[in-house]
Amino acid sequence: MPTIGPMTRARHRVAIEVFGADEQSDEQIDLERYIALTSVALGAQGVPSNAEVSLFFVEETAIATLNERFLGKKGPTDVLSFPLDDEPIPSGRFPDSGSTGPGFEESDDEEPVTLLGDIVICPSIAKKNAAEHETTLDGEISLLVVHGVLHLLGWDHQVDAEAEKMEQREQELLRMFAAKESA
Numbered sequence: 556m557p558t559i560g561p562m563t564r565a566r567h568r569v570a571i572e573v574f575g576a577d578e579q580s581d582e583q584i585d586l587e588r589y590i591a592l593t594s595v596a597l598g599a600q601g602v603p604s605n606a607e608v609s610l611f612f613v614e615e616t617a618i619a620t621l622n623e624r625f626l627g628k629k630g631p632t633d634v635l636s637f638p639l640d641d642e643p644i645p646s647g648r649f650p651d652s653g654s655t656g657p658g659f660e661e662s663d664d665e666e667p668v669t670l671l672g673d674i675v676i677c678p679s680i681a682k683k684n685a686a687e688h689e690t691t692l693d694g695e696i697s698l699l700v701v702h703g704v705l706h707l708l709g710w711d712h713q714v715d716a717e718a719e720k721m722e723q724r725e726q727e728l729l730r731m732f733a734a735k736e737s738a
Contacts, residue, residue: 573594573609579679614679617675631680639671
């Protein structure tokens, strides 16, 4: 049997990595557009390019389960953000972290990936909200994406002053994305 030598992998990050998944069938969505919006919003907020975020679109039952499990609230909601507060896992083998193990060499100039967290959106709830807010489904989901990004980065709206500041920043980020789309 032939011997296979160690494999070398190189990772080059040129943009914030956003993983997107459409796990619902209630509404047609433009997943690529919302991934791009997430990336633009994160970049505008000064998030470094070695960051990763996951963006999920789910059914009402899935978001209701998450809402109850993590926030103790019954029923579905439109958006949830789950920031990861932990430090990045150190590179190397566990338990000793003494080397990167077989088949992987890391460059010295590469920073570890920063996992920011997950944003979960329910398009069917967004559609109901869009009717109430007199906007389109796309407009509502776009707002929820940006809202979720800001929550990942520590923004909150528990008091009026914070809510006003957050709403203002959401609108700025949406205008910025619209300008990039039309350019």
